[in-house]
Amino acid sequence: MALAPLATVADLEARGLAVDASESGSVAVFLDVASSIVRDAAGSPISETTSTVDNLEGEPGQRLRLPGPPIRSVSAVSIDGTAVTDWKLVSGALFRAAGWRPGCDPATVEVTYLHGLPIVPADIVDLVCRMAAQALVKLRESPESLASKPVVQERIGDYSVTYAYELAYSEMEIPKYLRAQLAARFGTGGGQVVRMR
Incomplete structure (x- = not known):
């Protein structure tokens, strides 16, 4: 059984990000992926x-x-x-x-x-919301392709555009220092959770 995301669309909207009905499927995926990344970094399901x-x-x-x-x-x-x-x-x-x-x-x-915790801590909800929001902003900027390179410079007179050479694989990467903080806070304790009921 899959765990519920650590944050919801309502949590995103409470932070001022309006989610259109046409974006709800994508946002659900973004919240789920962000939650998985945070749980992986923490070494814990975090939620009960x-x-x-x-x-x-x-x-x-x-x-x-x-x-x-x-x-x-x-x-x-x-x-x-x-x-x-x-x-x-x-x-x-x-x-x-x-x-x-x-x-x-x-x-x-x-x-x-x-x-796990019966209530997800507010800072973890906020982290997941910020990660999902970055992915949503990227989707809104370039809805036609997940693999498009970001534009770093654009000029209108005699049209010119410059794309980033370094392709970011995801807007949802967690920096090493934050991964270390999550692991220290939630602890892995050894072993591996292999199935949930």
């Missing part, structure tokens, strides 16, 4: 969802960190396919006195849990 990770490496230690904090609740845990119930959720990690590796061999832990 139920996920299952099935590739966590069981460690001999007693604490097992889960990806995509904050962790709100855990509904199922198994080690190498065998359900276990002798764990406790403590500070966003699973605690198990016996550790997460039943023997000397590596173990695989599968966890189903509820995580």
